[in-house]
Amino acid sequence: MTDFPDPTADLTARPWFFCGIGGSxxxxxxAILKGxxxxxxxxxxxxxxxxxxxxxxxxxxxxxxxxxxxxSGITRPEQVLVAxxxxxxxxxxxVRAKELELxxxxxADLNAALFNxxxxxxxxxxxxGKSTVTGMxxxxxxxxxxxxxxxxxxxxxNFVSDDRPFASAVVGDADLYVSEVxxxxxxxxxxxxxxxxxxxxxxxxxxxxxxxxxxxxFLEASQRGVVNADDEEAFRLVAHANSPLTFGVTNGCAALxxxxxxxxxxxxxxxxxxxxxxDDSQHALTxxxxxHHNLSNALAAIxxxxxxxxxxxxxxxxxxxxxxxARRFDIVGTSANxxxxxxxxxxxxxxxxxxxxxxKAHEGRxxxxxxxxxxxxxxxxxxxxxxxxxxxxxxxDITMLCDPVYFGGTVDRSEGSxxxxxxxxxxxxxxxxxxxxxxxxDWIVANAQxxxxxxxxxxxxxxxxAFARDVLERLG
Numbered sequence: 001m002t003d004f005p006d007p008t009a010d011l012t013a014r015p016w017f018f019c020g021i022g023g024s025x026x027x028x029x030x031a032i033l034k035g036x037x038x039x040x041x042x043x044x045x046x047x048x049x050x051x052x053x054x055x056x057x058x059x060x061x062x063x064x065x066x067x068x069x070x071x072s073g074i075t076r077p078e079q080v081l082v083a084x085x086x087x088x089x090x091x092x093x094x095v096r097a098k099e100l101e102l103x104x105x106x107x108a109d110l111n112a113a114l115f116n117x118x119x120x121x122x123x124x125x126x127x128x129g130k131s132t133v134t135g136m137x138x139x140x141x142x143x144x145x146x147x148x149x150x151x152x153x154x155x156x157x158n159f160v161s162d163d164r165p166f167a168s169a170v171v172g173d174a175d176l177y178v179s180e181v182x183x184x185x186x187x188x189x190x191x192x193x194x195x196x197x198x199x200x201x202x203x204x205x206x207x208x209x210x211x212x213x214x215x216x217x218f219l220e221a222s223q224r225g226v227v228n229a230d231d232e233e234a235f236r237l238v239a240h241a242n243s244p245l246t247f248g249v250t251n252g253c254a255a256l257x258x259x260x261x262x263x264x265x266x267x268x269x270x271x272x273x274x275x276x277x278x279d280d281s282q283h284a285l286t287x288x289x290x291x292h293h294n295l296s297n298a299l300a301a302i303x304x305x306x307x308x309x310x311x312x313x314x315x316x317x318x319x320x321x322x323x324x325x326a327r328r329f330d331i332v333g334t335s336a337n338x339x340x341x342x343x344x345x346x347x348x349x350x351x352x353x354x355x356x357x358x359x360k361a362h363e364g365r366x367x368x369x370x371x372x373x374x375x376x377x378x379x380x381x382x383x384x385x386x387x388x389x390x391x392x393x394x395x396x397d398i399t400m401l402c403d404p405v406y407f408g409g410t411v412d413r414s415e416g417s418x419x420x421x422x423x424x425x426x427x428x429x430x431x432x433x434x435x436x437x438x439x440x441x442d443w444i445v446a447n448a449q450x451x452x453x454x455x456x457x458x459x460x461x462x463x464x465x466a467f468a469r470d471v472l473e474r475l476g
Contacts, residue, residue: 011033011036011038011113011114012033012036012037012038014038014078014079014080015038015039015040015041015076015078015079015080016030016033016038016039016040016041016079016080016082017040017041017042017043017073017074017079017080017081017082017093017097018030018040018041018042018043018082018083019042019043019044019069019081019082019083019084019087019091019093019094020042020043020044020045020083020084020087021041021042021043021044021047021059021064021066022042022044022046022047022052022055022056022059022462023044023084023107024153024154024168024460024462025084025107025111025153025182026042026082026084026107027055027059027166027168027169028150028151028152028153028168028169029082029107029110029111029114029151029169030042030059030064030082031062031168031169031171032114032149032151032169032171033110034062034063034064035169035171036171036174040064041064041065041066041067041073042059042064042065042066042067042073043066043067043068043069043070043073043093044056044066044069045069046462047066047068047069048068048069051462051463052462052463052466054165055166055462058164058165058166061163062163062164069091069092069093070092071092071093071095071096073093074093074096074097074100074102076100077100077101077102079097079100079102080102080103080104080105081093081094081097081102081103081104081105082104082105082106082107082110083104083105083106084106084107085106085107085108085185106185106187108182108185108187108190109187109190111151111179111181112187112190112191114149114151114177115151115177115179115181115191115192115193116190116191116192117174117177118149118174118175118176118177119175119176119194120175120176120177120194120195120308121177121178121179121191121192121193121194121195122137122141122148122176122177122178122179122193122194122195122197122304122307122308123179123180123181123191123193123195123196123197123218123222124137124178124179124180124181124197124199124300124304125180125181125183125188125196125197125198125199125215125218126197126198126199126200126201126215126228126234127183127199127200127201127202127211127348127350128199128200128202128293128348128350128351128354129199129200129293129296129297129300129351129354130153130180130181130199131152131153131154131180131325131328131345132154132289132294132297132324132325132328133180133197133199133297133300133301133304134150134151134152134153134178134179134180135150135152135154135156135158135322135324135325136297136298136300136301136319136322137178137197137300137301137304137305138150138152138156138159138170138178139156139158139159139318139319139321139322140301140302140305140310140314140315140318140319141176141178141305141308141310142158142159142170142172143314143317143318143321144305144310144314144315144318146172146173146176146308146309146310147172147173147176148170148172148173148176148177148178149169149170149171149172149173149174149176149177149178150169150170150172150178150179151169151177151178151179151180152168152169152179152180152325153168153180154168154325154326154327154328154345155167155168155325155326155327156168156170156325157323157324157325157326158321158322158323176308181193181218183206183211183214183215183218184206186206186214188214188215188218189214189217189218189221191218191221192221192222193218193221193222193223194222194223194224194308195222195223195224195226195304195307195308196218196219196221196222196223196224196225196226196241197225197226197227197300197303197304198215198218198219198225198226198227198228198234198237198241199228199231199234199296199297199300200228200231200233200234200350201215201231201233201234201237202231202233202348202349202350208233211233212233212236212237215234215237216237216240217240219237219238219240219241219242220240220241220242222241222242223242223243224241224242224243224244224245224307225238225240225241225242225243225244225245226241226244226245226246226247226300226303226304226307227241227244227245227246227247228246228247228248228296228300229246229247229248229251229253229254230248230249230250230251230254230296235251245303245306245307246303247296247299247300247302247303248296248299249292249295249296249299254277254299255276255277255278255303256274256275256276256277256299256302256303256306256312257274257275257277257299258272258273258274258275258295258299259272259273259274259275259282263295265290265361266290267290267362268288268289268290268331269286269287269288269289269290270287270289270290270291270294270295271284271285271286271287272285272287272295273285274299274302274312274316276312281312281313283312283313283316283317284316285298285316285319285320286319286320287319287320287322288320288322288323288324289322289324289329290329290358290361291329291354291355291357291358291361292354292357292358293354293357293358294329294358298319301315301319302315302316302319326343326465327343327344327345327464327465328344328345329342329344329355329358330342330343330344330465332456332468332469332472333472335448335472335475335476336476337450337475337476338450338451338452339448339449339450339451339452339453339454339475340364340452340453340454341453341454341456341468341471341472341475342355342359342453342454342455342456342468343456343464343465343468344455344456344457345457345458345459346370346455346457346458347372347373347377347457347458347459347460348377348381348385349381349384349385349387349388352370352385352388352389352392352457353388353391353392355455355457356368356388356389356392356393356455357392359453359455360392360393360394363451364451364452364453365396365397365398365449365451365452365453366393366394366397366398366452366453366454366455367397367398367400367444367447367448367452367453367454367455368389368393368397368398368399368400368455368457369400369401369402369440369444369454369455369456369457370385370389370399370400370401370457370458371401371402371404371405371437371457371458371461371464372401372403372404372405372417372420372458373404373405373458373459373460373461374404374405374406374460375404375406375412375413375415375416376412378404378415378416378417378420379412379415382415382419382420382423383423385420386420386423386424386426386427386429387423387427389424389429389431390423390424390427390428390429391427391429393429393430395430397429397430398430398431398432399421399424399429399430399431399432400431400432400433400434400440400443400444401417401420401421401431401432401433401434401440402417402433402434402435402436402437402439402440403416403417403435403436404416404417405458405460405461417433418433420433421433437467441467441470441471441474444471445471445474445475448475454471456468456471
């Protein structure tokens with residue numbers, strides 16, 4: 001395939017085809033391009049398999065033309081193919097694009113081109129919390145009348161409407177672009193932010209040494225760096241930041257923090273006084289999300305918005321109206337006998353720990369269902385995940401795993417969920433493995449007790465939300 005031309009050129013001049021258009025990273029980019037006037041079509045294996053039909057019906061209603069994933073949508077040499085770097089060369093769209101010598105971009109290539117073409121690009125980086133902070137930051141800027149374009153990996157409830165039920169993107173001004181940026185594939189190196197926010201540095205898809213290098217370089221590439229002073233690994237990198245602005249809930253060195261003793265927490269919301277030590281001002285924050293990690297996320301968004309020109313007072317006020325994201329500690333509902341079901345994206349050690357700590361801050365047994373998002377990630381971080389579930393949950397709590405999600409391909413499937421269950425047991429936790437997700441659902445419904453909280457956890461599979469709703473319905 002040929003190289004793509006200057007990424008700052010008119011991106012609407014050619015028709016685009018997205019392989020995997022329903023994916024969490026693809027769908028918002030397709031929406032942004034279409035919102036700017038480009039012709040956009042796509043295919044998706046989930047569309048062919050009849051998975052999440054409501055999502056694809058919404059895409060068709062918005063004017064996206066969908067094709068089977070058989071290469072039939074690749075017909076013109078002027079098209080540009082967007083496909084994940086992980087998409088194999090045998091996929092029909094890739095084969096057909098090679099035959100026609102179409103340019104091919106990865107999701108990160110396209111997002112970086114859009115981001116770097118903006119006058120003010122605000123990038124959110126870190127191994128956890130990116131989507132939540134991106135949503136918070138986008139809402140603050142919108143609330144302040146700045147009309148941002150927002151690229152997120154999750155549905156932002158504040159921007160959902162009848163004609164945009166899967167609002168993971170907002171199409172605003174081309175010169176103000178807010179996006180989460182990904183370290184897992186190294187593509188974070190492609191971004192040149194006006195404001196770069198670093199939330200945390202912890203084990204995920206790469207080694208710690210690789211992550212330190214990537215995030216340090218990210219801060220150096222940002223005109224202004226916003227850094228979490230509570231995260232030891234992130235704070236160590238503050239020397240790489242230009243004009244650094246630090247935030248933190250517990251670290252007294254942070255420029256933006258919380259007044260000691262001001263935090264009031266509940267199962268679904270919290271409040272605190274934000275302290276801007278630069279001018280010694282205080283601002284009352286109300287947040288309709290629980291958990292210490294979300295308080296930290298709020299400070300990150302406030303600091304990031306301030307670095308982009310919004311006053312701390314206005315940023316704090318905006319967050320009182322922030323409604324959260326789909327699948328981020330998303331309370332599906334409570335059954336008649338008091339069993340609460342929570343839908344959550346937690347899939348790496350830090351994300352899972354944040355969710356479990358939020359649950360354990362309040363009374364009640366936790367049944368944590370975890371669907372690994374692939375055999376590769378499970379092999380990479382399985383030991384740390386097992387330690388997390390064993391450490392964060394108590395003796396009355398139970399972790400259950402089904403087999404990792406698998407949609408095809410040549411990945412090594414020799415090590416599965418059974419190994420994680422064994423490791424959890426070795427660390428003193430309680431865990432069970434049931435091959436199928438449906439089997440896990442049957443076990444949950446049969447064993448849930450009044451007052452239990454059921455956490456449905458995992459990534460890269462939108463049908464988990466439907467599974468969570470089904471579990472709640474079966475619980476009555």
